[in-house]
Amino acid sequence: MEIKIFLAFVIIAIQSSCSVGQVNCSCEALLKSNGIHNAYAKKTNQSEVLYEIHNDTIIENYFTLVIIQIQDNWAKVSAFSPNKEIKEKGWVQLSRIGILPAEYPVLYNEPDDKSEFKKVKNYNWNYLEILDCKGKWLKVKFENNVGWLPPNNQCANPYTTCN
DSSP: OHHHHHHHHHHHHHHHHHHTTOOOBOEEEEEOOSSOOOEEEESSTTSOEEEEEOOBTTTTBOOEEEEEEEETTEEEEEEEOSSOEEEEEEEEEGGGEEBEESSSOEEESSSSTTSOEEEOSSOOSOOBEEEEEEBTEEEEEETTEEEEEOGGGEEOOTTSOOO
16 A cells, blocks of 8 residues: 555655646747737746747838747747747746737637637737747737637637637
8 A cells, every 4th residue: 555655645746746837838929010020039938038029010020929838928939930040948027928819719618618708808909928938829819808718719820800
């Protein structure tokens, strides 16, 4: 009996240590270009700048980000554009990124398409604020509406409207 309890504890301890730093989402997002011209990626959310990313509106080179993790108003991302891929992952402030819906936004209570949902009224096609992520779902906010945006309604393509 003592050996079974010990083994169960070891397995739980190993699973706990493996989950630290694991990916908790894989969602694309856009670097906002509405007056914010750059974002600074950092090694941790409190360290020095690793690199600067910005959208170049003159040659129409826009960055897309893949969110890997969200923590304390920061998103761990990888960044790429048609002209550049940045190999090193970094942390970017959530206020610098957003997502556009592919069609009129429907927000779910949970990151599950079987949960209750509501259509956002009076949406004006601005960026949705990203709050959290789980799997391929993004928890977003627009005005007083908060909910989970399903993967099929996320548009992280800076060149099209995705619909």
